[in-house]
Amino acid sequence: MEVKVKYELEFPIHVSPSLLYQYISTPSGLSEWFADNVNSRGEIFTFIWDDSEEKAKLISKRSGERVKFRWLDEDGNDSDYFFEMRIMEDDITKDVSIVVIDFAEEDEMDEAALLWENQISDLKHVLGSV
Known part of the structure; x- marks a missing residue:
């Protein structure tokens, strides 16, 4: 299995942090732009495309600031990889x-x-921040 490399991207977005947070931290917000559908049961989120x-566990969040999800493998165990939106x-x-x-x-x-x-472009479109 290939090792994955951590990377960081930054996108300017013209919207209030509190509104943006709703779109990155809730299943309904995420299903508007990140995946076709998002469900959650407790801290386990299911992303459907x-x-x-794919399933991920919400491992940390700070209201109005950030969310961090750790991907789960097929058996529901934590993988080594996460994604975070700040x-x-x-x-x-x-x-x-x-x-x-x-x-x-x-x-x-690349x-x-x-x-x-593309995902952030969809998010900006949903937020009217094009």
Whole structure:
């Protein structure tokens, strides 16, 4: 199995941190832009795309600031990989951006970054922040 590499992407987004947080931390918010459907049972979130399904455990969150999910393997055990979305707000300009921390195999970094760009583009569209 290939080792995945951690990477970080930042996207400016013109929306209030509290509204943005609703879209990155709730099943209904996430299903608007991140996956076709998202269900949660306690801290376990199920992300559904077309014909695939992935489960992740919500391992930390701070209201209005960040959420962090750890992917689960087929047996429901924690994997080594997580993804995190952080909301950053510049103290002076009040510009808001979303920082994504994720993992990808080295030869899939460009593809992974492009996927997130598309996802965040959908998020901006849903928020009316195009």
